Amino acid sequence: MKHLNKLFVAVALLAGLSSQAQDSNNPWAISFGVNGVDTRFSAATKLEDQFSEFFNAKDHWNILPSVSYINVSKYVGSNFSFGVTGSINKIKKFVLPRVGDADYTVVNPGDLSYYGVDGVINYSFMNLIGSKVIDPSAHIGGGYTWMGDASAGTVNGGLGLTFWFAENVGLSYRATYKHSFDDTRTPDVDIASHVQHFAGLTFKFGGKDTDGDGIYDKDDACPEVAGLKQFNGCPDTDGDGIEDSKDSCPDVAGSVEMNGCPDTDGDGIADKDDACPEVAGPKSLNGCPDADGDGIADKNDKCPEVKGPKENGGCPWPDRDSDGVLDKDDKCPDVKGTAANNGCPEVSDEVVKRLNDYAKTILFDSGKASFQQQTYPVLEAITAILKEYPNSNFSIEGHTDSDGKDATNQTLSENRAAAVKNYLIEKGIASSRLTSAGFGESKPIDTNKTKAGKANNRRVEVKLVK
Template structure:
């Protein structure tokens, strides 16, 4: 019975950092339980004595009867996991080195507080023994340990562990770790064994749709599906998973990604703009009776070939000037091909405009019009509207009375006044420009009243 109790205590106390059987499905694990510290290792003078009383928990082990360690670990791949643990204990049994062949003695150093923080790299042997419940492991690592106020040192750790998995994510873990102190003297920090026992919970895995396939391996994590399709459903049972099936609710062959071809023209119905009438691939399965590249259903002239830009109909030429309306900038007025279908401004037209312009009268030394000038301006507007594709320049001139600067400014203002009036009367602003030349370009003498009157003028030029 005594040995049975020892075995039970050993099974409970050998636990530790538990990340066994972690994998990419449940990469995280958390363990908690109790730990025991055995200082006999550093007291033994011979190697065989270090482990001769391994199960002597009653005499040698320091146990804090409560949850005294916590470990968090993560699977990193290839059966390896990395964990961090923190543990606490109370040292009230300190094994002293024996004298000669005498017995080992155990003393109470004064209920010293024990704290440890350790990192561990764990390797699971579960795959080697091909078990789904028993998970042996080996581990190495290092950390730092504090005992009381005066003893503290870094340690190099290594040991063995075993986890029994009750379920896929819950297990009982036991582990023993040998902690080799970096301090030379036992009084500074003894090397020792630390044993752990507790429960381990794996987590991190997710199966949103409950089909038994973890989301990370489930090609359709939000839809319950079949294992042969990596968790995706096949609603129409055509052997193509819905995620790869272009028509998941209607069965079809694999060559058409699971879609039918009703009209048999080699184009799946989903891609066939005319699924019930055989047609051409180039036109998405629709026919083209007149061969103009426009499908019959979209062709406003299905029996007469025409360009796609005009819905399959020939382009019209409303004004009959042999410039198609699409290229005719004046589609309702006959013009010339050279002038993009618009009528060309002849010398006679320019003469008519200038004949009107010569009669434009301004108030003395101003750019405002006299009342009798408005009919003249309206006549000019009418002529310009006949040539909507032509541009014109309005040039202002004065006689020699006054200073050059005054005359230059006045000529500019008068040319601009004519331009603005024409724009306000419906002529596009981008067709007109204006400039003034002052008294620099007289067409008559400035020595007579009649000559001066001729020099005060606005001229119209065709901009080519």
């Protein structure tokens, strides 16, 4: 029998942890409160008497007026949780059967301490009844009870009820019948079998909500960014009722018809696609108006109030800048140029020098091809100069100092030159006019032995392609 006791204890503890209605969001729980030990079930009384006096705490229950149990538990899925409970008590009321009679008598065994360690398998019915507050449950398990000479392993079973008055906090009650395997029991008396009642608070925890939006990571489609429950935890930054991932303009409130983008001038073209977002215009002209009706948007019409053919830029006269090249053939109709350069001004050495004076001041983030903030005005100035010479082509060249590996410097120089080229293209310079190349550390213009020399060698150059 002693080996059987040890087996029950081992099985109970390996069974795991138990509690009320944890879930996959908050898998862990801790409960604590008061327990009551009712030894009346150790007497072989009639079954109807057992249930009629089940809650007769005054006559039968032993209660220690302090926190006398603690339970730690973990949810494992499918409404099941596993756990371990530790409890203490003082036995001052012990029920024994009266000899020759089905009735019983209550005795005081003296200073009898009670200690219990129990493993429990718990099943919650809360999901089955569709409640989020009332949580009935049933449990089985086993453990070991130390109660003087009646210490023994037990097999347990019972029912429980928890009232969740907050998401993670509940009032819980559990009644557990513990059937003892005490070696001292007689056919009529099992002095260690009893019912133990537990009443206290239960706290669930362990749920992970990285972005703190009240939606657990496992249910959050955007766990790193705070969002809204109606969008499964994803944000709606501009508050227009369209989540950012489906919003073509996530930072500016817009309409569903425009995929979350605004249409300021109401011409049916979203501002982001409207070349003239403040003034209504037809879709054929990208939302820009055409005051003179010549089919050329006002912003591109050199004579917006007077009709003119497209080949003359919307003007009725053929050579607006009087450079001898007709507007229809003049690639720079508003700036005097030369016939040899298709009506555009030719790039002088002074212009190339000015471009490279700007290029030397382009600053990148250390070891990267991304621009530092103060560089953007410089890039804008270079863009403006290139737009003055729309018929000229340029090469963007990148160079580094000698720090680091040759291959790394070569790649970095290529990426930086490409970054400048891509920026200029984004700002309206035709891609056909630009090329880029990197030369790593192979073409220094200064020594690499000083900090100043290295700074000079880390550079971008702009060259005219003739």
